[in-house]
Amino acid sequence: MQAAAQAFAEKGFHATTTRDIASGAGLSPAGVYVHFGSKEELLFNLSRSGHESALRLLRRAIGEGATPTEQLETLMARFTEWHVEQYQVARVVQYEHHHLTPEHHAEVLALRKEMDSLVRDVLDRGVADGAFSVDDSADTALALLSIAVDVARWYSPTIKRTPTEIGATNAALALRLVGAGR
Amino acid sequence: MQAAAQAFAEKGFHATTTRDIASGAGLSPAGVYVHFGSKEELLFNLSRSGHESALRLLRRAIGEGATPTEQLETLMARFTEWHVEQYQVARVVQYEHHHLTPEHHAEVLALRKEMDSLVRDVLDRGVADGAFSVDDSADTALALLSIAVDVARWYSPTIKRTPTEIGATNAALALRLVGAGR
DNA sequence: CAGGTAACTAAGCGCTTGCTTAGTTTCTCT
DNA sequence: AGAGAAACTAAGCAAGCGCTTAGTTACCTG
Numbered sequence: 001m002q003a004a005a006q007a008f009a010e011k012g013f014h015a016t017t018t019r020d021i022a023s024g025a026g027l028s029p030a031g032v033y034v035h036f037g038s039k040e041e042l043l044f045n046l047s048r049s050g051h052e053s054a055l056r057l058l059r060r061a062i063g064e065g066a067t068p069t070e071q072l073e074t075l076m077a078r079f080t081e082w083h084v085e086q087y088q089v090a091r092v093v094q095y096e097h098h099h100l101t102p103e104h105h106a107e108v109l110a111l112r113k114e115m116d117s118l119v120r121d122v123l124d125r126g127v128a129d130g131a132f133s134v135d136d137s138a139d140t141a142l143a144l145l146s147i148a149v150d151v152a153r154w155y156s157p158t159i160k161r162t163p164t165e166i167g168a169t170n171a172a173l174a175l176r177l178v179g180a181g182r
Numbered sequence: 183m184q185a186a187a188q189a190f191a192e193k194g195f196h197a198t199t200t201r202d203i204a205s206g207a208g209l210s211p212a213g214v215y216v217h218f219g220s221k222e223e224l225l226f227n228l229s230r231s232g233h234e235s236a237l238r239l240l241r242r243a244i245g246e247g248a249t250p251t252e253q254l255e256t257l258m259a260r261f262t263e264w265h266v267e268q269y270q271v272a273r274v275v276q277y278e279h280h281h282l283t284p285e286h287h288a289e290v291l292a293l294r295k296e297m298d299s300l301v302r303d304v305l306d307r308g309v310a311d312g313a314f315s316v317d318d319s320a321d322t323a324l325a326l327l328s329i330a331v332d333v334a335r336w337y338s339p340t341i342k343r344t345p346t347e348i349g350a351t352n353a354a355l356a357l358r359l360v361g362a363g364r
Numbered sequence: 365c366a367g368g369t370a371a372c373t374a375a376g377c378g379c380t381t382g383c384t385t386a387g388t389t390t391c392t393c394t
Numbered sequence: 395a396g397a398g399a400a401a402c403t404a405a406g407c408a409a410g411c412g413c414t415t416a417g418t419t420a421c422c423t424g
Contacts, residue, residue: 014196015281018412028373033413035371094335095277099197139351146332147325153276154324169321177359200382210403215383217401365424372419380411389402394395 004042009088013043013099043096044104050086050093051111057082058118068126069180075122076148076174077167083151084163090152119144126178133179144174186224191270195225195281225278226286232268232275233293239264240300250308251362257304258330258356259349265333266345272334301326308360315361326356 003024007016018039022029036042061078065071083090097108120141126132134140147170155166175181185206189198200221204211218224243260247253265272279290302323308314316322329352337348357363 012194012196012281014194017410019410027371029412030374030414031372037413039412099194135354136351140355142336143329143352143355146336147328149335150328150332153331169318170325172317173322173325173359176361177355179358199380201380209401211382212384212404213402219383221382368421368423370419370421373417375415375417377414378412381409382407384407385405387403387405389400391400392398394397 001042001046005046005088005092008043008046008096009091013039013096040099040101040104043092044100044108046089046092047097047100047104047108048111050089051108051115053086053089054079054082054093055111055115055118058115062118062122067131068122068129069131069175071122072126072132072144072174072178072180073171075119076144077164077171079148080151080170081163081167083148084155084166087152087155087157090149094149094152116141116145123178126180131180140178143177147173183224183228187228187270187274190225190228190278191273195221195278222281222283222286225274226282226290228271228274229279229282229286229290230293232271233290233297235268235271236261236264236275237293237297237300240297244300244304249313250304250311251313251357253304254308254314254326254356254360254362255353257301258326259346259353261330262333262352263345263349265330266337266348269334269337269339272331276331276334298323298327305360308362313362322360325359329355 004016004021007020007024010016011020016039018032019029021039021042022032025032032042036045057078058075061075062071065074097105097112100108120137123132123134123137123141127134127137151166151170186198186203189202189206192198193202198221200214201211203221203224204214207214214224218227239260240257243257244253247256279287279294282290302319305314305316305319305323309316309319333348333352
């Protein structure tokens, strides 16, 4: 799975051959099929576990914060850090899921919607208690997720900034975007 | 090129066959090679003309605004609208360029850097004349581009909102992000 | 330490891929 | 009308693809 994550992240699902994955894992081409029934099954396992890991992270971050402001700040920092530290898995999660079979795609889409509504709920609570000022919570949630998700697109391990620094930057941008603390 | 843009945007460069492109253009498989020497050449032509079109759009938007605030607002609205209206080309521009040959990739990367610095310059001028308050103009420019670029990822023609509406939303978010008008 | 199971490989099958070749049709211009 | 160029197609080649099969090695358990 690690070899597949690396290859899918680097070249995309269709540009990756099962021979790439096998040799990346130190196996013969047939060795992959002892553990996975198909290349798509490998993508699905990676995609599902990646989505679940990101979802757990979001829930934990929200659980840690006492106020919507704290929750948003922690959530944005941790979610961004995850996209940096796990940038290979994150790329698979964000950019390869449409290569899944329709059934598998539907399963993963449900997890993605859940992530979206977790963020929107934090915004709505912040608006309700007056901490945030936001025109439309759906649009703003989407923009927040765009900033974090896009990290997986531009990040490269050659970049010097640490995950914590990038996370803190995005957390600060998030607070600005919702008008917290004016 | 239109058939290729549609196929590349829908399935990605490697998942698209030259036969897909040919039949999309109403040609036989060999007919494509009358006009393009290879599949990669087709991607390069699309990618370059797409980047150039986006770059022209940014320059025009900046030229229209009298102040950095106006420039940022127009730029963000137009750039977002472009990602909606030309979402197939935009997807190729944003997500397929790493499948180019090293030489072609380098050429396109130069155009991408140019786009980035156009946005950062607007931010810097806004900070200089006191209209914006921004911690780091590079980080903020990246976040602004993330919000706009990500439109190509989530947009679908089934969505009811018009390009203009989405553009206006993102322009408003951009002004918030740079602390304009407090 | 025998017996069963899981992990693995060498070889390769059937198919699809990007692209070519040889030949035909369509267009353009005088 | 007719020549030359450009646009196109039918057929197919060599290479690479996902995946299978038959057989071998490594491992765990009683």
